[in-house]
Amino acid sequence: MIEVDKVSYAYSSGTVALKEVSLKIQRGEFVAIMGENGAGKTTLIKHLNGLFKPTKGSVTIDDVDTRERSVAELSRKVGLVFQNPDHQLFSETVEEEIAFGLVNFGYDPETVKRRTVWALNLLDLKRYRDSSPFMLSGGERKRVALASVLAWNPEYIVLDEPTIGQDQMQKDRLRELIIQLNTQGRTVIIVSHDIEFVADCAPRVVLMSQGGIIADGPASTILTDYGKVLAASLVRPQITQLFQSLSDLGLSGNIIDLYEAERLLVELIKGDKL
């Protein structure tokens, strides 16, 4: 379990990025952290593998205080994928890039090889195995970065803005992948601005604004709450907007799922005809 207890964090410049944030994430959960730019989302997730240590309060991962462990030790458990892949790619080939973490963690060559191939397949990168990561497109580089962390199969997977630069097809694949990892028991935490993507995934949603958490609950409750969503500088998913503006017709106001929306609309239309 990840337990963030009354964490405040101030940068050395004096900017306070987090104010008394408390958050509990159980094993196996799927959580999306959303909020405006500068709300403190990235600062919060950098606490989860010990890159940042709280100025006040504490962060514990499976009952271990992050202050008592090195970033390397924590990262083995909490895999953090940064927003911009260009901040980490450096190897000559995609394969070496993915093996980097595994080698750092001291896995034997056999395991490194096996896990690298596994990650290459997982993210559909096998044909780029021997290519230079710098020659790939933005979306592909992003997947290499993702694969390079998933390779050591961390129990907690934290993704900062995973959908940026991905086309719709890759987004769909990414969603399937995340849900697959989650059903296999991995805890997944994503930071995202992409409300349609989050609505499709339907995880637990934590809304942040100005360094604090302003709402926390299931996606269908949080993303359909006009006031709360606005307070985090977001807009409701399109399907929710449509359903809420048609509430006079008796349509439910907390719909975020397209299939459910379709079912309800069909019901409504058929009902009228009969």
Added chain:
Amino acid sequence: MRAFEGLRFRKVSSPIHRLDPRAKFIGSFIVFSVAVLFTELMPLIALFLLQVPIILAAKVVKQWLESLRGALFLSGMIFVMNLFVGYALLYSAAMSFRFLTLVASFSWFFLTTSPDDLGLALERSRVPYELCFAFTTAVRFVPVLADEAQTIIDAQRSRGLELDRGDILKRIRNYIPILIPLIVNAIRRSLELAEAMESRAFGSEAERTSLHVLEMRTFDYVFIILAVVLLFVALYVRFFIPFQWII
């Protein structure tokens, strides 16, 4: 890294910040030259103290002290080295104090002069515009690169990289995963910057006009005259006052 903070420009509203960069450069350069003229402690202390009013007027005391703190170690080294090779105590102290004075003069110049102003001043001094632009851009991107380096370090540490592990060779190699993304990004950014600038007609006219035009005002001339007076006083003291009168 913190010592460099003491050289980074900060936007503050003060009479020193408003001075023409050329006036400031002359002032700073004269302090520099005078410091090099003397090897005695007293004049160097006087020169050092002379800069305090400038710092106070510019409201950058904290940053200035930060830069001096950064220089203190080197200054101490100079003191020890001079003593070590057999110079007198007073002379060694003067040498280390001379270094502090030089750093102090650099520090207030860079703390109060924005890279843009510096570029304009260069341009006015007939340095080709492309060179001025390259210079100001380089200065302006230093903090950006520093931020980026930190993010890259964080990203690689999240993949199990431990910078301070291993013997000296291993530690140097540990920096490869930091340096490559940093350099690749810097090159990529410079190419993008070049394209963005060309899209905005950079280099289309040989003669450029400026949005802000530098003009010397009365206060600038006063500042320069004071600096020149200082220079002459110093030259007079140096060459016409018998040596034993100066400690």
